[in-house]
Structures are given as C-alpha cells and as structure tokens.
Amino acid sequence: MTVEPPVIQLTLDGSIIHAREGQSIVAAARENGIDVPTLCDHPILPPAGTCRICLVQVGGRIVTACTTPVASGMAVAWMTSDLEQLRRGVVELLMAEGHHVCQGCEKAERCDLQSLARRYGVDSVMGRDVDQDAASRSALPHLMLHHDRCIQCLRCVRAIKGHQGQDIFGFVGQGRSIRIAVDVTDADALSDDTAQRAEAVCPVGALIHRRALAPAITRGGT
C-alpha cells in the first residue's frame, strides 16, 4: 500500500487550490487546470529550470514554478502583467539567440517555442549571430542535430537513457558555445528508436528523426 502524500492548500492568483506535498508549483497548477507556460519542463521528467519561462512570484520573489515545491499556505501570483512581460522577454531572447525560422522547419506547428512565440507576439526572425552552415548541424544515421535550434532545455538528456540506464545526450562547452552532443561510440545513441524518442521529447526542432535513411555523414557527435 502506498501512502499518499498529504494534501495541502495554497493560492494561485488568490484562488485556493489543493496540491500534494512535494509537487512543484507547475504540476499543482496543471492539475488544477491552470497552464503556467513552460518550455524545458516536462510532466514526467525531473525539473531542470533552464528556460525560465514558468516564472511566478512567491512572497515578493520571482522563482521558477517548475523547480519550486508547493508549501502549505503559499501565495503564488502567476498571471500578472509584469510576469508576462518577463516571459515575453525570455521568449524574445530565445528567438534571437538561435536560428528559429519556422517556415520550412520540420517541427513547425509541433514546436513549443513556436507556440510561445505566437502567444507572446514574438516574430520568427533570423538570429543575429548564427550562420546556418554545416557546423551548426551534426548528422547521425537516424538523427539530425540542429545545434542552432537547440535551446539547452536538457529534455533529451533527462528523458533518453540507453539500455544500461546510461545518458545518451549531454552538454559540452560553456557559455554561448555550450552545445548538445551524443556519444557516437554508444550503439544505443545511434539507434532509430533513440532518434524517434529524441524528436518526440525535443520541444523545438533541434533533434529531428531522419525518416528517410540517408547515407550517414560522420561529421559531429563527439
């Protein structure tokens, strides 16, 4: 028999909601029918807190709702014009940082960043400092990594493990040169199944399953 965690009460923009102890604010809000906008968060994955979209205000402090656990009596503000302005700002930064041109992208209309850009009225623009050359892509037999579309949300790192539970995806580099990488010596990393799961979990068009089996280009990876 499993013991249910105790139910606690908190408020979201003044309305009382119920949550289970240990839940994140995002999860509790979601269960109460409130969708705090998220990007790096995924319901079945541990939180990462990288994208900073799910900002909420708790006791005067701005925190990310995905990494902050609920507490009894907590008063959370989420739909305020200031927070919406900050969220819009984060979306703008993401759109300007990478090469996010929706037209022609395989992930168009299935892309979480695109939805957020629409919601906040941010144009899909050409990034300023990204040139779309081969170095911005790595091709694996079944998977194309578009580094200039990656938002470093860590969803693939958190979601996809190999047969022995080993990480398949990881990050290398630091600061602006941080990029996602795959261990090409790991057979699990190269499988078709991994590629399918990667595309599904990626919120943007950074990981694309290569449906037509094109000849493998061995560039990139690690």
Place this chain on the structure above:
Amino acid sequence: MRGSIRAIVERYRGERRQLLAMLREVQRIYRCVPGDAIAVLAEELDLTRLQVEGTATSYRFLSREHRGGVTIYLHDGVLADMAGGRDVAAAFESHVGTPFGTTTEDRTIGLYTTSCIGLSDQEPAALINEIPFTRLDAARVRAIVDGIRAGTPLSDLLGPRGDGQNASPLIHSEVRNNIRMAGPVFFAPHVAGVALQAALRLSSCDVIDVVTRSRLRGRGGIGLPTGEKWAWCRAAEGESRCVIANAAEGEPGCFKDRVLLTERAAQIFEGMVIAGHAVRATRGFLYLRGEYAYLAGHLERVLHGMRERRLLGQRILNTGFDFEIGLRVGAGGHVCGEESALIESSEGKRAVPRNGPPYATTSGYRHLPTIVHNCETLGCVSRILEHGAEWFARLGTGVSAGVKLLSVAGDCARPGIYEVPWGVRIRDVLGMCGAGDTRAVIVGGAALTYVPPSQFDGRLGFEDLETNGVCTIVGAHRDLLAIVRQHLAFFARESCGFCVPCRAGTARLRDALDTWGAVSQPRDGIADLARLGQLIKATSRCGLGQAAPNPFLSTLANFPELYGVRPDAQAWRPTQV
C-alpha cells in the same frame, strides 16, 4: 596513454568525484584532454564519454586542443587594462608570434587570455603554467618569451620573491601581499590551536550560540548570518555533514582570499574545524580556484602541520572529535565560486549551479547537509572563539559586526589589502589608498555597483553598501563606458550557459553596449536595454547571472549621461517587478 591515465585514476583511488583532479593531471601532461584520455577515464570510472567530456569542456584551463608546452593565460580584464595590459598583450602577441586564443605551430607556447586571476594590485599579470607573473611590461614579456624559447625553467624567469610566505619554498612566487592596513582579526599574530581549544571546551550548540551572538555574517557578498546557517545544517538530517571553504573568489578586483591563503591559511582551516565541531561534521575541504593552484603545495603543508599538532585528524587536541580537511583544486572560471556550482565541481561534474531548494545546508556535497563559507568568514570564526562574541561584535557598527577585508585596486597610490572596521566610508577608503580625482568606485559583492562621487559618504556594511570588499578605484580620466563594456564582456564570457537570461541576455546586452553610440540608431533603445537588464537580474538562475547586468544598471542610474540620458529623465526607468 592508457597506462598513464590508469595511473592517474589509481592515484585518486578511482573516485569519480575526483574527475576534475584527474583531468587537471591529464591537461598538465598532454597539454590538452585528448579523446583517448576521455575514453579511458570513462571506462575506468564507469562514466559515459559524454560525462567526462562535459566536465572537460566546462573549465577555462582544460582544453580539447593542444595549448602548448608552456601555456600563458594573460588576464585581460578592467584592472589589467588600467595598468597598461593592452601593451603587454601586444608584446606577447608579437614575441610569441601567434594571436591570443592559439598555440604556436611548433606547440611550444600557447597564448590565451583569462578573466581576473586575483592579482589586481599588481597588474598586468599572467599565469604561465599556473605560475603567477606580475607587474608585466613589454621588456619583461620579451625576456620571458625568450627564456621559454631557450628552455629556461619558468622559476628562473621569476622576478624577486614576494613578501611573507610568498618567498617560502613551497610558494616561491613573485606575488606580493600588499597588506596596507592590518587589523585585529586577520593580521594580529595568530597562535594556532587557541581558538580550537576554546571551541572544543564548548558543546556544539554553545559554539553556534557564540557565533550567533557575535552577529557574524557571510563575507562573500550575500551576508547570511553564520550562526543561523550552522543551526540549519546541524538540524538537517544526514548520515554525516560537510564543511567547505570557498576559496574561489572570481569577481573582477577580488584578491583578499589569495592573501589570506598565503598568510593565514591555518586560521581559515581552524575556522573549518570549529565549524565542523559546531555542525557535527567529520570532514571538509577547501575548494581552491584553479587560478590559485600555485598555493596548493603550501596549503597541503599547513594542513600537514596541523595534523602533526593534533589540530586536525583523529582525536583532535585529545578530545573525541575527529575532523579531516582535504584540498580540491578547480580549473578556472568565475562560476566555480557560486556555492552550488562549487559543489557540483567538487563532485567532478560540470561547474553549473544547482536549482534550489533544496539548498546546501540540507542537501549539498554528495547530498549531505553542507555549509559553504567564504575563507574570510572562517577566519573570523577563529578569532571569535579566541576572543569572544562580544569582542567581535564591538568591532564595526551596530548592524555589521566585525571587520572587513577590502581588495583595493585601480587608480590609487597604495593598492592592496585593507582590514577595516565595517562602517568605513568610501571617502575614507579613497583617503587611505591615496586616490586622486575619482570618477567612480566600483564596489563588489552580490553585484558590481558603480558608486558616483555624490555617494562617497556611503558606508560599507550590510546596512548601506553591502560588499565582499572589492573597491576598484576609477580615476576621473577614465572612459567609464569602456569599463562597463568590459565588465559585461566578463559576465558574458563567464556564464555557464545553463539558463537563458544569463546565457543569451548577457551576451545581447554586451553586444548592444559595444555598438552604443557608434551607430546613430541603436538596435535597442535605452529603455529596451534597461528592461533587458532587469529581466536578466530578475530571472537568472544563480547569483552570478542576477549580478551580470549591474555594471550597466548601476551606471544607468548613477551615470545616466554615459547613455545620453538626462539625470531627471524617467523614460528609461523600467517597470518595477
């Protein structure tokens, strides 16, 4: 290669959390971290190659590409420039014959730049194979480069040894302490063991009580009450606990810990043992920033000496208390000084801050309840136990107890370390250090704040100007906007890249300021930039990201004319969040 990598792994008993130490060894031997080494380390430590590569590419002094038999890291920040660093950089490039960021074709010399290396009072300075070379000029650069080419050992290229322990065989360095004002807490004579003896006579709760009554607060910039932190950690559940000394000061212009580590290491370590007794920990370590690796041998010897005198190890001072201290050495980068990134780094991972909660006091190093303290805080702890809480609390002001070590550098006659009581005015600091006509004082801490002359009566302390002691003096003749740009470039370079506002926002702010004034219609208006700064400050994940826009925001508030904004203009003021 396999054999030598295995030997390295064995030396660290195959412990995964020592991966950074192993990678430092690999870099030292091969002058890079080769792919084969990554493969062997992964295999031996049962990690994925990507985990090893992730760590190997997260630190300034580790590299995948060959960095030359002799690797030069020249500091290229604000204080280097103020001391003529550009000329020194040009001299290096012309004599080495390769641009910065590259290694000579024959792989003899690698020429790279780095952020503040804690030698702000003796710039321009460089680390050459981890050895500090200070007060450089073009002639000296030529001599050093010629010497390297001739195969002269680097230690033979050093200038006269510095003062105090700098001249000791284990440091053997030309670095100077420049202690300009000695006070009762740090630079009065320190007799090892006195404080510890006093602490061990008390129960752990009583030690916490003494420290609480002393009103000691953290010296790193955040200022948490130390006693409170100890009480949280002591009360947290865990099979054991950990005490960490943060010796990874990395903010531009901060160098006080370097001097403390050189002259008062035993006092810091003693503070750690006392903290260990208070929170019921059995071990701890000092995380030494990679930039100070030249002090590692000296620190090991101080620890050895303490063990011999039963101030460390088993049955300390013949009581039932056991406590051991180790040394962890970083590999470069400002973010390593962020408490949770430091912990990640100590576990052999990438230097990336953690999400909180939980915080270190409940789940820190290896998920044990952990306290991380600035070296200066731990040094204060020793004196508090030696002289009593009341003695310490009487120093300073009503709100800010004790003294503060200032790292003073820039446009002044006497740069160096000042031990002053809290509450000292900026104006007093300028007088002490012999500053002339001053345009701004950059006060460090939770963020770099540019203080204008109209606020020079402001007092350093938790009630007014909170600070980690960085006071960078900017003379009236300086181009302040150029300094703001350099600080923004620093934060953009040092961003770990993990969260969006710091990674993307800081770079964008830097780029916008770089073109500010150069084009008639800047891409972003000043109001947009102010909003961007507020966004980075409000939404970044760790304190470093939150601090990043402050050089811009504080000059916008205090020196609006830099941006063509009239002091009374309201248009740029962002919505308060």
